[in-house]
Amino acid sequence: MRSQRFKNRVVAAILTTTSLFAVSSSAVKAADLVVASYGGSFQDGQTEAFFEPYAETSGVKVTGTTGTGYAKVKAMVESGNVIWDVISADGAAYEAEVVDGLLEPIDYSVVQADGIPEEFRKEYGVAYIKFSQNLAWNKDEFPEGLTPAQFFDPEVKARRVMLGLPYYNLEFALMADGVAAEDLYPLDVDRGLAVIDRIKDQLVGFKSSSDIQAFIQQGEVDVALGPNGRLNNAIEAGANWAYGWNGSVVALEYWSVVKGAQNSDEAMKFINFAVQPEQQAELTRQIPYGPTNIEALDLLEPSLAETLPSFPANAALGVVIDSEWWNENLETVKQRWDEYVLQ
Template sequence: MRRSLCTSISIAMIAAIGATFVTAGNAADSGNVVVASYGGSFQDAQTKAFFEPYAGATGARVTGTTGTGYAKVKAMVTSGNITWDVISADAAAYESEVKDDLLQPIDYSIVKADGIPAELRTKYGVGYMKFAQNLAWNKDKFPNGLTPAQFFDPSVKARRVMLALPYYNLEFALLADGVKPADLYPLDVDRGLKVIDRIKDQIVGFKPPSDVQALIQQGEVDVAFGPGGRLNNAIKAGANWAYTYDGSVTVVEYWAVLKGAPNAAEAMKFINFAIQPEQQAELPKQIFYGPTNIDALKLLDPALAKDLPGNPENEKLGGVLNSKWWNDNLASVSTRWSTYIMQ
């Protein structure tokens, strides 16, 4: 599974550019487009769901590269040495890129996004995928399941693991403590830390996503709050675990085009192709992420669709990360968080 927001929201971190993947259609090239993403299993899934089908349908040459992120995008646009056209950007990186005028407007005369919710059809990007952080538990220890309130109940004895950085964790704690999703922001950081403090002595650690999955598979924790994709992978690998969308936190991923992109016209055509229901429905078949186009859910096996992040029935059980709030408050909250988890 690809990186979590824990790496991309730290906008000062510059990701190195990795290997380049090229997919060419059978027909003569009618255009070129370079798409920057994150590599790994996520980019493998994007290649199968978007890159290869677009190349096959249009004859265009689609080059997938890695390293997308706010810092790299800013460096590229500022220097004028722009080698990417389309980027896949999580909500936090996207907000920073918009704020710094690094993107060009989406051409909605080409990009037909009627099936995408209005709030995700923005001036500079189209939300095309959702992922979530979920509560999960060992079914042998908790055969009747677990609620978010029980996760933070010190009388419920269990080895717990949470994520390494403050976002998601604070939202989860506040939701568990009775805050309604619509009232999450501005986050009450003091209250969130007090909720976590109730069970802090039972927390094995505050870990990155890969470690959350490893601890589950190694039998070293009983309950976890972590990425749904990692939880799903652990279960597929044999962990007798279950998870819920109650108290979950959902995040949106955007397609966007760099300001000054050398193949902007082809970039708009690619985005239009990639947000249609048929293509969005291909991504969840490859990796555990949900579509934003509601019509895409109708094309999926109901058993798969009902369990995906972004399914309205799941999303209403939790909150949606407010990346604008975090962009404004990340530095100050991270300082407090770092001090808190080290105490």
């Protein structure tokens, strides 16, 4: 008993000393505005298009950091140790963060971007980029190209790869099976899985997007459903591949403000700046992802604009993922999906 109390006291003592130590070293730089993104070449583009110009025009120091994601944002808010102001969040993370109340509502009196369609201006985030998952094929094997229906045709022999997620895959499969984009939701999960099941034995696996790029480059697969950015990377690296817009599934990337952010006013100003057509176009020039602000498309060279998910002709062939539906149904669908995958 006594030793227990002693132990507690020791623990307390250790905690205090280490924390003193730590606080003194961590209470260093209080950046004016902290924006969390993903690092790498994408963030290099963001720095050029958003962070540096904003710092120049506003005089506010912008610190770009990495590691955004649902888990870390949740941990940050729960611990009350909010360091980030603005985060870049993909659709899935955004919806999950909204449900858990981890975000500040967007102040639309500050954020003004009429070029961004109404449905992309959400309560807690502004979509600023469109990513899409496209069907891609090896041009040596399929010089004529490939349709989504052929992707799921077991008679078309090919080594295929799909994403290791229920979303995108199910939408793609259902559209390939003839479901119109506007009738997709609520998803018919059973039907979608049945479609995928036709070619399951020809799949090398359900993989992450970085893996898919590597497999394309190394000649490991002939056909893939993967993110257009990664497909572009592979093609630029020399892969003799092409991709199409039929059945493409578009996801959005949001700007959001973390709940309890120290500089939320400044954060809103930053978001407003970043979603303006000029800045959006600039990011696309740096790294070819589709801007949500349609006015930005006009600022781009037509040859570049054509390759983007935002390009009207491309967008017409695909569908924008309904992340709200997914957020409500992810848990049950994920379970069905996991069971199916392991069968």
